[in-house]
Amino acid sequence: MPVHTDLDKVPGIKEWWHTDGIYVWQDSGPKLTGMEAAVALRASFEKSAAKLPFRAEGAVFFQTLKMSEGKYRLFAIDSGWLDPEDRDVTIHIQIAAEILSVTDALSGEEILVKNGTLPILVPAGSLRIMDVVVR
Numbered sequence: 519m520p521v522h523t524d525l526d527k528v529p530g531i532k533e534w535w536h537t538d539g540i541y542v543w544q545d546s547g548p549k550l551t552g553m554e555a556a557v558a559l560r561a562s563f564e565k566s567a568a569k570l571p572f573r574a575e576g577a578v579f580f581q582t583l584k585m586s587e588g589k590y591r592l593f594a595i596d597s598g599w600l601d602p603e604d605r606d607v608t609i610h611i612q613i614a615a616e617i618l619s620v621t622d623a624l625s626g627e628e629i630l631v632k633n634g635t636l637p638i639l640v641p642a643g644s645l646r647i648m649d650v651v652v653r
Contacts, residue, residue: 520537521537523536533562533566541555542555542558568612570582570612571584571611572590572592572609572613573609574608574609574610575608575610576605576606576608577605578594578597578607579595580607581593585649588615588652588653589649589651589652590613590650590652591623591649591650592646592648592649593645593646593647594609594646596640596641596643596644596645598643602642604639604642605639605640606637606639608638609635609637609648610635611634611636615652615653616652617650618651618652619651620648620650622646622648623647623648623649629648636648
């Protein structure tokens with residue numbers, strides 16, 4: 519967040535990172551730059567990602583949308599605008615629920631869960647949209 523943002527108006531945030539354009543820091547933490555900042559931010563992101571219902575491993579943009587109680591829609595997009603290529607992606611299922619089905623929303627193809635993951639291929643310059651039903 520920019521250093522002058524009024525944080526009192528944003529509820530539910532547990533961890534704030536700030537910048538003044540040169541330094542990056544957490545509330546009451548030291549000001550960091552360069553690789554120090556990159557390492558600290560990555561650790562913070564990974565800690566937060568461990569709490570998500572689904573997490574993608576691979577070079578894609580990934581988004582999860584809770585559609586309703588028991589249904590999620592997952593989006594995986596080839597993020598390589600300058601170097602589009604097929605992307606092997608492993609989606610880790612981190613939700614404490616029984617997976618009833620995973621379906622490719624565009625093709626209708628069933629995607630099988632393997633050891634708590636969804637291994638998929640995102641075609642070059644394209645995307646995959648998956649519907650996950652849980653109990």
